Amino acid sequence: MRPKQWYLEKWKVDEAWRISQGEGVTVAVIDTGVDASHPDVSGQIASEPFGRGDTDKSGSHGTGIASLIAGTGRGLSGQGVFGVAPKAKIDSYNVADPPDGRLFAYDTAIRQAADSPAKIINVSSVAPWNPASDEAFAYALSRGKLIVGGSGNLNVEPRPSVPYPAAYPGVVGVGGYTNGGTRWANSVTGAWVSLAAPAEDVPVACTGPTRYCLADGTSASAALTSGVAALLWAQHPDYTANQIIKVLIDSANKPLEGAVPNDSLGYGNVSPRNALNWTGDPGPRDVNPLVGKRGVLPSTSPTPAPSAAPGQSGGTAPAAQPAPAVSTPAAADSAAKSDGDGGSDSLVPVVGALVGGVVVLSVIVWAFMRSRGNRRGPPPGGPAPPVPTYGPPPPSGLYG
Numbered sequence: 001m002r003p004k005q006w007y008l009e010k011w012k013v014d015e016a017w018r019i020s021q022g023e024g025v026t027v028a029v030i031d032t033g034v035d036a037s038h039p040d041v042s043g044q045i046a047s048e049p050f051g052r053g054d055t056d057k058s059g060s061h062g063t064g065i066a067s068l069i070a071g072t073g074r075g076l077s078g079q080g081v082f083g084v085a086p087k088a089k090i091d092s093y094n095v096a097d098p099p100d101g102r103l104f105a106y107d108t109a110i111r112q113a114a115d116s117p118a119k120i121i122n123v124s125s126v127a128p129w130n131p132a133s134d135e136a137f138a139y140a141l142s143r144g145k146l147i148v149g150g151s152g153n154l155n156v157e158p159r160p161s162v163p164y165p166a167a168y169p170g171v172v173g174v175g176g177y178t179n180g181g182t183r184w185a186n187s188v189t190g191a192w193v194s195l196a197a198p199a200e201d202v203p204v205a206c207t208g209p210t211r212y213c214l215a216d217g218t219s220a221s222a223a224l225t226s227g228v229a230a231l232l233w234a235q236h237p238d239y240t241a242n243q244i245i246k247v248l249i250d251s252a253n254k255p256l257e258g259a260v261p262n263d264s265l266g267y268g269n270v271s272p273r274n275a276l277n278w279t280g281d282p283g284p285r286d287v288n289p290l291v292g293k294r295g296v297l298p299s300t301s302p303t304p305a306p307s308a309a310p311g312q313s314g315g316t317a318p319a320a321q322p323a324p325a326v327s328t329p330a331a332a333d334s335a336a337k338s339d340g341d342g343g344s345d346s347l348v349p350v351v352g353a354l355v356g357g358v359v360v361l362s363v364i365v366w367a368f369m370r371s372r373g374n375r376r377g378p379p380p381g382g383p384a385p386p387v388p389t390y391g392p393p394p395p396s397g398l399y400g
Contacts, residue, residue, distance in 0.1 A: 001203035001212050002079045006179055007224070013084065016272040022085025022230035024237065027069050027120040028113035030106070033059030033094035034066045039075035040082075040205040041066045046089035047116075059094065064204030064215060065124050066090045068223035069230065071205060081205045081212065084227025084272060085234070091118050107136040114140035119233055119241070121145050122226040124219035126152040126163030129297075137168045141288070146233075146241035147171040148226045150218030152188035159188070162296050166222075167192035169295030170288045172229075172245060175265060176200065176221040181253075183264045187218055194245075194266040194294045195252055197221040197228075228272045235276055243282035246289045251275040261294060 002008070026046050036045045041063060070090050071083035093109040110133070113121045121140055126149070127133065140147055149166035151173050152159055166173030173192035176184035176199020183189070184199040202220040206213040229244055236243075252268030254260050261267045283289060 001081045004203045007198040011272050016276050019276045020231040020235040022088030022234045025230040025233050026089045026118040027122055027226050028091040028118035029065050030093045030109050030123045031062035031065050032096040033062045034092040035063045035207050038205045040071040040080040044070045044090050047091050060207040064206050065223045067205035069227045081203050085230035088230040107132040110136035114143040114145055120226050120229050121147045123149045123165050124222045128160035129164050137165050141170045144241050148222050150222035151175045151193050153217045154186040167296045169291045174221040174225045176218045177269055189263045191296050194290055195270045196265040197224040197270045225270050228270050231272055232275045240285045242288045246283040247275055247278050250280055251278040
């Protein structure tokens with residue numbers, strides 16, 4: 001599958017890996033559980049503190065997310081799926097199959113991750129706002145965690161008009177882009193989009209018969225961004241989550257047109273190479289650069305807690321005011337300066353619906369299981385797929 005990971009080549013990830021591979025950074029994955037028997041994620045699961053974790057062989061979505069963050073590519077004779085941060089570790093929180101059937105599994109998992117050694121919390125799902133989740137996100141931010149969430153997919157239902165956690169002020173909401181560096185057509189737009197990452201034709205490890213799938217969706221965008229954050233944090237272990245966010249947005253390849261940030265690509269397409277070579281000011285340790293600038297809160301929602309540096313209680317700017325749920329894609333979604341940071345993932349995001357106060361993930365898990373990836377992967381034990389033909393490379397201005 002490595003030859004199909006087009007974004008790794010455009011990102012020149014081999015250069016980035018000479019600087020950092022995510023060593024010492026753990027990413028909490030709030031998802032469906034991970035199949036730790038898959039060769040690409042075997043040995044990458046640091047713990048399974050919630051749910052069936054790495055013993056869940058049905059957790060295809062979570063397995064895919066884990067592979068995009070920390071996959072080792074051991075499958076297919078070393079040509080499997082490589083994560084952006086192959087030396088990072090995963091904490092698996094299985095909210096699709098809670099350990100005792102608790103209805104508050106999602107919020108409890110967020111809180112447990114907030115109290116864990118994990119630095120990054122990846123939530124490749126969306127759900128409507130509710131007070132319990134709001135409090136859980138605020139708590140995690142106050143504990144110095146970096147939360148990354150996908151913006152959602154227009155082609156997946158049920159879909160909330162405002163997607164959380166991506167829309168929560170202080171959370172890194174990630175939209176999707178294509179191989180050409182432009183907004184992926186099904187990426188939900190809005191004031192919550194802070195960055196963009198690949199969201200189309202993204203190879204992932206999965207639990208189907210072939211063990212590999214092609215994914216589309218902002219689930220993958222969020223996971224890839226979490227991987228880039230892990231690279232940066234391993235390089236700068238003294239940085240706070242707020243400083244990691246600032247470097248990610250400052251080093252992103254900016255949209256060629258329109259305002260920055262905008263509702264399609266946010267501050268631009270995430271770039272691991274730019275981030276690891278960034279020499280600018282990482283900003284204050286105790287100020288989240290997204291609060292007051294990106295994000296949407298209902299008028300009934302409490303003010304978000306400060307996103308503090310670990311051991312600090314620093315404040316932040318006021319929360320952003322509610323904005324239209326979905327905006328018309330701005331002109332800026334037509335192109336973005338990017339070093340290959342434009343793509344998409346076929347992981348139909350684990351989009352959750354709120355039913356009686358419960359975040360329901362099963363609908364999205366089912367959607368992912370029937371994704372086209374299961375039809376297009378290599379046969380079990382077969383050779384690695386051939387290098388795909390993507391046509392002529394994009395202009396250098398898009399991927400510089």
